[in-house]
Amino acid sequence: MLTNKKLPIRIIFVMLILTLNISFLFSQEVNEAGNKLLKEIDRNLSPEAFESLRKIINIEPNGTEKEFVMFTLKKGNNKMVTTFLAPKSEIGRSTLRLDENMWLYIPNVGKPMRITSLQSVIGGIFNNSDIMQLDYSAEYEVTEMIDDNKENLLTLQAKTATVAYDKIKMWIDSKHKIPTKIECYTASGMLIKTLHYKDIKDFGNGIMRPAVLETDSPLHKGYKAIMIYANITARKIDDEVFTLNYMDKIKDLRK
């Protein structure tokens, strides 16, 4: 027999469990919808397998600039390779990414060596992880989704500790389903850099995405870096291209 004194405690307990269950189910639903949206965003940013030509410009506080041009091949959500085409002193310098493994090949050094995503092969604000960015959905899980009249914001959490940024806040252009702004945070919650997607351009074959990615960082005040896409073209690529053997021959794979 339940006593009158125990009844409110039991009711509170049952209500608490119910609330937790409902909120868990609701958050699962949010996560599923968010992750689905994130996959859509990935496909809008690039096809499954593609080649692209990009320019990166590092801008110093006094306005001086240094430019790099790179050719990139990407396949699936875990394979990517880039090689420099300019400036001349950097030609042939290539970076390969297979899941979380990254290697750098420098023509003079003549053999690939392992590097990490937090290093930067070009100096400046863009690090290897920005240049060798795989699909967001491959590395991150959506933990929160805000979709109202004011903003459309996804909060992403890294799936593993090997990902360069622990947490990401992604503002979405809900019409084109592409990011407009991304803030990258460390595990301690410190803002490392902000990426601004700009200049939506039709790259053909249904690829409509920002052609320009600008970044700044509170850690490098006054410095800026810009990544400009000249083309993104869907392409059939053999898996063997993403091996150490091919690293000195990537520029030969341009069509």
Place this chain on the structure above:
Amino acid sequence: MKGRFELYLNKFVGKQSEVILFKFRNWVRKIKIKQILLKSSSPFQISNFKFLILSLFFLNSLLAQDYSFDFEDFEKKPYEYVGNFQLQSDLASLNKLSKLYSLSFSNKDEQGYFDSYFASIQLKGSYDISKFKLLIDIKDQLSYNTNDEVENTFNIFESYLNTYISKNINFQIGKKSVKWGKGYIWNPVSFIGRQKDINDVDAALEGFWMLKFDYVKSLSGVLQNFSITTVVMPVNRDFNEGFSEEDGFNYILNNYFLIKDTDIDFYFFWEDTFFKKFGFDFARNILPSWEIHAEYVFEKNVIRSWWNSQTEIESSTNNTHNYLFGTRILFETNTTLIAEYLHNDAGFETEQMIYFFKTIDVALSSDQSLLPEVKEYQLENFNNQFLMQDYFYLKLIQPEPFNILYFTPSIYLLYNINDESKMIGGEFNYSRFNNLDLKIKYTFLSGNANSEFGEKTTFNKISFLMDYTF
């Protein structure tokens, strides 16, 4: 960054666009000057002024920087070339108290300093013909030193034909530089490569003549991909002279595996039909910013020679075990640390090194008939980068300190564990300017009497380098 107007000009007018742009900009400047002059305006001048303002807005929009770039400049061409011009100046102070200094200057005037100047040009080019690609890399270097000695050296670094028979199979024939191994400072598994210069670890090295065949296969699962490389190297008077003791053919096999995010290589080397050496290496990131690596080589019948306490040369033939293990760590401060321990089994033992230096003493003081033999021994055996058996290497690299973009300082220590002598060095690298690299390097040697670095001819050295790519 090129403006859209400049890109159109480039496209339609070609090389003349630079001239047109120059004249156009001058015209804009003149208009701006006129705009200032028009401040005391008549009615006619006001309308003229409005026109000029509108024109300036229009021109400004034409000349405004945008984010487009001309990717046609980067399309694949059948031929490609890169040139490299390098100037280097080495200023060294000599250690007059060292044994090797006494040996080198035994019949010469004493010198406190030794300066060297180098100018070199390196040209790399390639040409595609159907599925074949011809590559060539040549270097010519002119050097001049304190003793007014001038020398010109010409080298073919690489010259080979490359072809892809299929996506999996690659075939190369000619002179090629092949570097193997995971170690930073030393690579005992680099069976077909020349040894690194510990003062310039990343320098390009001259290749060997060979026939090379690669098979690569990508898989899904625990074994992510693997490759098989076979190399045939002839050794005779015309090809690869000095690579091995005797003329003949060398056969080398390398198997690479990427297994569960770990790079693993196996190496096998046959001299004609004689199995000469075997090795393996591995590298892996145990944490995203923490890499570990190792190399091991077993070699049969290695001949070693040394001077004994009776100032006589002794020799032995043994199997050797060379190994290296190391790590590379990236800290949150963006500092990279490289640490390696290496064991060179064929190197001198501490006593053998002491006996050699004592032999120099004897040759210079009481028994000068030994001098030619000692000098010849030194020339033949002291060219190796690691003379003794056990070394520890430590390097710290700090890119872009104090937000100075493209500036990379680094310091290193090479410590001889056997005799406790050391080499300490530092490097400042600045690559702010397009295609121009500027470097300052400093090395300092220290050690007791009869130690490796304590008895080197050089006491310390500073180098200035300018590297321009065109």
